Amino acid sequence: MARPEEAPKQDVRGFLVMAEHTPDAHEVGRRDFLSVATIGVTAVGAGFAAWPFIAQWNPAADVLALATIEVDLSPVAEGQQITVKWRGKPVFIRHRTADEIAAARDVDMDDLKDPQPDSERVLRPEWLIMVGVCTHLGCVPLGNQGEYKGWFCPCHGSHYDTSGRIRKGPAPENLGIPDYVFTDDTTVVIG
Amino acid sequence: MADFMNIGVVRWFDRRLPILSWTNHNLIDYPAPRNLNYMWNFGSLAGLALVIQIVTGIVLAMHYTPHVDTAFDSVERIMRDVEYGWLMRYAHANGASFFFIVVYLHVFRGLYYGSYKAPREVLWWIGLVILLAMMATAFMGYVLPWGQMSYWAATVITNLLSALPVVGEALVGWVWGGFSVDNPTLVRFYALHFLLPFVIAGLVGLHLWALHHTKSGNPLGIDTTGPQDFIRFHPYYTIKDAFGAGMFLIVFAVFLFYAPNYLGHPDNYIPADPLKTPAHIVPEWYFLPFYAILRAIPSKLGGAVAMVLSIGILFLLPWLDTSRVRSAAFRPVFRWFFWILVIDIIVLGVVGANQPEGAWILVGQVATAWYFLHFLILLPLIGWFERPRPLPASIAKAVLDGNEPASARRGAR
Numbered sequence: 056m057a058r059p060e061e062a063p064k065q066d067v068r069g070f071l072v073m074a075e076h077t078p079d080a081h082e083v084g085r086r087d088f089l090s091v092a093t094i095g096v097t098a099v100g101a102g103f104a105a106w107p108f109i110a111q112w113n114p115a116a117d118v119l120a121l122a123t124i125e126v127d128l129s130p131v132a133e134g135q136q137i138t139v140k141w142r143g144k145p146v147f148i149r150h151r152t153a154d155e156i157a158a159a160r161d162v163d164m165d166d167l168k169d170p171q172p173d174s175e176r177v178l179r180p181e182w183l184i185m186v187g188v189c190t191h192l193g194c195v196p197l198g199n200q201g202e203y204k205g206w207f208c209p210c211h212g213s214h215y216d217t218s219g220r221i222r223k224g225p226a227p228e229n230l231g232i233p234d235y236v237f238t239d240d241t242t243v244v245i246g
Numbered sequence: 247m248a249d250f251m252n253i254g255v256v257r258w259f260d261r262r263l264p265i266l267s268w269t270n271h272n273l274i275d276y277p278a279p280r281n282l283n284y285m286w287n288f289g290s291l292a293g294l295a296l297v298i299q300i301v302t303g304i305v306l307a308m309h310y311t312p313h314v315d316t317a318f319d320s321v322e323r324i325m326r327d328v329e330y331g332w333l334m335r336y337a338h339a340n341g342a343s344f345f346f347i348v349v350y351l352h353v354f355r356g357l358y359y360g361s362y363k364a365p366r367e368v369l370w371w372i373g374l375v376i377l378l379a380m381m382a383t384a385f386m387g388y389v390l391p392w393g394q395m396s397y398w399a400a401t402v403i404t405n406l407l408s409a410l411p412v413v414g415e416a417l418v419g420w421v422w423g424g425f426s427v428d429n430p431t432l433v434r435f436y437a438l439h440f441l442l443p444f445v446i447a448g449l450v451g452l453h454l455w456a457l458h459h460t461k462s463g464n465p466l467g468i469d470t471t472g473p474q475d476f477i478r479f480h481p482y483y484t485i486k487d488a489f490g491a492g493m494f495l496i497v498f499a500v501f502l503f504y505a506p507n508y509l510g511h512p513d514n515y516i517p518a519d520p521l522k523t524p525a526h527i528v529p530e531w532y533f534l535p536f537y538a539i540l541r542a543i544p545s546k547l548g549g550a551v552a553m554v555l556s557i558g559i560l561f562l563l564p565w566l567d568t569s570r571v572r573s574a575a576f577r578p579v580f581r582w583f584f585w586i587l588v589i590d591i592i593v594l595g596v597v598g599a600n601q602p603e604g605a606w607i608l609v610g611q612v613a614t615a616w617y618f619l620h621f622l623i624l625l626p627l628i629g630w631f632e633r634p635r636p637l638p639a640s641i642a643k644a645v646l647d648g649n650e651p652a653s654a655r656r657g658a659r
Contacts, residue, residue: 107330107333108301108334110329110330111308111329115323116326116328117326
């Protein structure tokens with residue numbers, strides 16, 4: 056079926072003009088609605104499509120499954136300390152002596168940079184369980200060292216006491232305490 | 247775009263790095279023939295598929311470990327433990343199939359409308375190189391999950407090299423990095439599987455460069471004569487490509503969410519076992535016609551050579567096709583043989599999926615013979631003897647007079 060002969064419309068650059076209707080500059084027309092609707096729907100779709108690509112970096116199910124560990128404390132004698140790995144980090148478990156407990160309790164809160172009584176840092180006084188990561192820049196402090204007979208960080212010289220509290224040096228906070236529970240007298244579950 | 251370019255800071259930037267006028271030149275005001283039909287959508291869809299493969303592939307690479315002891319388990323971990331890992335892997339595995347679907351349709355579009363003819367021979371060659379690079383990438387990617395099909399595909403395909411006289415055996419050992427397909431093979435395939443998609447992306451850049459230099463062909467296969475034959479790429483073809491992309495993604499989603507393993511092979515969920523070959527071993531569907539050609543020749547070297555030549559002769563297509571008329575719309579005899587070729591390749595695919603026994607052997611040999619006959623004998627002869635239908639004076643005239651041949655109009659406008 057032939058169409059009536061007429062010269063095709065062209066714009067100044069010689070392109071074929073196919074739109075029949077040229078709206079005024081300020082007219083809000085069907086085209087604007089379609090443009091906004093198209094962009095809106097595309098943006099929502101792109102957002103939903105992007106989410107899995109972002110979420111795949113989250114800790115995976117098998118990583119989360121190993122977020123809790125169980126530790127048998129029976130071989131740890133008084134005065135001994137063990138280090139266990141929990142969530143990729145060292146956790147110090149120290150079986151404190153009576154002297155160490157007394158030293159940790161006998162501290163004036165005003166002397167502390169991050170004031171916290173020893174009782175808030177332990178569930179059972181003989182077991183000090185804390186994350187062995189210096190709160191300064193993440194090194195692992197050494198045990199039985201430093202001016203307070205607790206821990207000493209070799210990287211930048213932070214001294215921690217027998218409760219793991221920061222006493223001297225650049226670290227801002229006490230060594231962190233993980234969530235843990237004693238399931239019986241010799242078993243602790245961390246995390 | 248013109249209003250946008252009048253903003254002072256935009257102009258300032260564009261004078262220093264003309265990325266905006268470049269974009270405008272190639273994607274917005276770019277003149278495209280006014281009569282492109284939906285067969286011209288598959289180039290942009292192939293680009294979309296490449297992007298999907300690269301993005302999902304990089305995600306998978308962040309969770310996969312290329313080692314024979316852990317590869318299989320790391321893939322299962324992606325499926326079970328990594329958040330949306332199943333989606334990434336299924337999108338990547340099905341994405342490969344969909345990449346081949348759109349690329350094969352793109353190639354058949356080229357065969358039908360004579361897209362390989364002057365002045366687009368180099369454009370066609372680059373496309374063929376992309377196809378070969380895709381095949382290599384797909385093959386090496388299939389090896390990475392280290393399932394039974396992975397292992398035995400790697401073994402069979404690398405052993406093809408042993409067909410080469412004199413150097414064959416040594417070459418295979420070099421590719422393996424050992425006495426069989428093993429950890430060194432897996433790790434080098436992983437490195438190359440990561441690299442090749444970016445090589446493909448570079449080749450796509452050359453492909454588009456050549457395309458924008460020679461300009462798009464069109465269903466009438468005639469050269470454009472003036473501005474009345476063109477419309478702007480944006481909005482006419484951006485919207486047409488966007489619509490095509492939407493349709494593509496719907497079909498893709500159907501497979502992804504309802505039949506994610508339909509195009510795969512269940513044996514690949516069995517960990518690789520170098521001591522036991524699966525009873526029925528076939529390549530992925532997109533290699534089946536080539537696999538049929540390989541098996542049609544009853545000689546180890548002959549089969550491998552025929553398989554390589556099946557794509558190799560396509561490089562000579564601009565000269566094997568002696569007709570000056572590009573579009574099959576004006577070539578009544580060629581059109582028949584085009585469709586026979588399509589059927590022939592589908593038959594080859596079916597043959598490739600079946601065990602080489604009984605009638606399948608004969609069917610495979612006849613179909614292989616026809617494939618080469620088509621390109622090497624028939625195509626040159628048709629060009630000599632065929633009387634093409636008269637070509638229209640211009641695209642605009644054919645479109646406005648409404649007398650485009652139906653085969654050139656399909657889905658146009």
